Amino acid sequence: MNAMTQDNLRSAFAGESQAHMRYRIWADKADKDGFPTVARLFRATSDAEQIHATFHFNALRDIVGSFLVASGGGFGLGSTSQNLQGAIDGEMHEVTQMYPAYIAVAQLQGEKEAENAMKYAVAAEKVHAELYTKAKEYVDQGKDLDAKVVKLCPVCGYITITGEEDKCPLCGASIDKFIEY
Amino acid sequence: MNAMTQDNLRSAFAGESQAHMRYRIWADKADKDGFPTVARLFRATSDAEQIHATFHFNALRDIVGSFLVASGGGFGLGSTSQNLQGAIDGEMHEVTQMYPAYIAVAQLQGEKEAENAMKYAVAAEKVHAELYTKAKEYVDQGKDLDAKVVKLCPVCGYITITGEEDKCPLCGASIDKFIEY
Numbered sequence: 001m002n003a004m005t006q007d008n009l010r011s012a013f014a015g016e017s018q019a020h021m022r023y024r025i026w027a028d029k030a031d032k033d034g035f036p037t038v039a040r041l042f043r044a045t046s047d048a049e050q051i052h053a054t055f056h057f058n059a060l061r062d063i064v065g066s067f068l069v070a071s072g073g074g075f076g077l078g079s080t081s082q083n084l085q086g087a088i089d090g091e092m093h094e095v096t097q098m099y100p101a102y103i104a105v106a107q108l109q110g111e112k113e114a115e116n117a118m119k120y121a122v123a124a125e126k127v128h129a130e131l132y133t134k135a136k137e138y139v140d141q142g143k144d145l146d147a148k149v150v151k152l153c154p155v156c157g158y159i160t161i162t163g164e165e166d167k168c169p170l171c172g173a174s175i176d177k178f179i180e181y
Numbered sequence: 182m183n184a185m186t187q188d189n190l191r192s193a194f195a196g197e198s199q200a201h202m203r204y205r206i207w208a209d210k211a212d213k214d215g216f217p218t219v220a221r222l223f224r225a226t227s228d229a230e231q232i233h234a235t236f237h238f239n240a241l242r243d244i245v246g247s248f249l250v251a252s253g254g255g256f257g258l259g260s261t262s263q264n265l266q267g268a269i270d271g272e273m274h275e276v277t278q279m280y281p282a283y284i285a286v287a288q289l290q291g292e293k294e295a296e297n298a299m300k301y302a303v304a305a306e307k308v309h310a311e312l313y314t315k316a317k318e319y320v321d322q323g324k325d326l327d328a329k330v331v332k333l334c335p336v337c338g339y340i341t342i343t344g345e346e347d348k349c350p351l352c353g354a355s356i357d358k359f360i361e362y
């Protein structure tokens with residue numbers, strides 16, 4: 001695999017791993033702040049980031065060893081409104097900056113598995129950003145997120161809060177396979 | 182908080198978050214390779230790294246924003262024996278290099294919470310390295326790890342495979358609080 005695509009996949013793995021962890025911590029804070037549905041959204045999204053991290057790690061399966069990895073990460077443990085803003089900022093960075101740049105390099109280098117892994121991820125991040133934006137609107141009015149369900153596509157990391165889909169609009173997985181939070 | 186201690190805590194958070202993720206992936210591989218007790222050890226250790234990551238994230242609670250983070254990470258998805266070697270190498274890097282350096286800086290800078298978070302972590306990493314070394318000895322003979330239990334201290338990330346302790350030798354938590362895998 002080309003060196004730049006390797007670097008980008010390692011950076012994306014590190015970024016997804018940190019997002020997974022950060023969302024678990026922010027989920028606990030949302031529960032403490034009295035927003036249990038926001039907590040469910042954080043936990044579902046945490047597991048979505050695990051799916052993406054696993055894609056990237058698998059694409060790198062044959063490149064064994066220790067590496068110094070540079071990755072972007074959001075920090076701070078504030079109110080749930082502040083934490084949601086941090087989550088929106090992180091997802092939007094991935095949607096508008098990180099993944100488009102990494103996908104362009106993978107295309108340039110003909111790295112098909114890396115390109116596919118990152119295209120799956122960025123499509124889901126866009127949905128994550130939208131759902132966190134909606135959650136913040138509720139929380140800023142002192143209310144918990146209004147969601148019929150919180151369900152995760154275990155294939156690609158798509159999340160629904162209506163449950164109205166028959167199948168995942170991103171990857172086609174059946175709604176019966178979705179995980180409920 | 183002093184800038185160098187901040188950088189070190191962010192790096193340690195990123196490293197622990199990646200270890201947490203990597204061990205989950207390697208746990209699934211251990212199950213596939215027919216080593217279910219090694220898989221339990223990987224999962225318990227994955228959750229131990231979540232405890233450490235959460236310490237570091239909490240110590241950084243007031244420093245809000247996005248940062249570029251440099252951290253060390255192991256990659257590669259090979260046989261369970263190879264993955265265990267990767268885990269040993271990562272834990273030993275933390276025990277002999279990363280945490281001693283970061284703790285020395287925290288002491289120099291009088292950063293008590295950071296120092297404590299990293300001292301808790303490094304004590305547990307030493308145990309993780311020992312248990313992974315034992316697991317690899319079994320796997321290299323074609324056998325699964327022989328463990329009476331696989332139990333995690335939910336306070337500090339210590340792991341026992343005998344269950345003979347009354348309390349955690351690192352933090353004093355009662356064995357009744359330990360989580361079984």
Ligand SMILES: [Fe+2]
Pocket residue numbers: 016048049052053121125
């Ligand atoms: Fe993601």
Ligand SMILES: [Fe+2]
Pocket residue numbers: 045048049091124125128
């Ligand atoms: Fe996301």
Ligand SMILES: [Fe+2]
Pocket residue numbers: 153154155156157158168169170171172173
């Ligand atoms: Fe999907």
Ligand SMILES: [Fe+2]
Pocket residue numbers: 197229230233234302306
């Ligand atoms: Fe750790």
Ligand SMILES: [Fe+2]
Pocket residue numbers: 226229230272305306309
């Ligand atoms: Fe460890």
Ligand SMILES: [Fe+2]
Pocket residue numbers: 334335336337338339349350351352353354
């Ligand atoms: Fe402990």
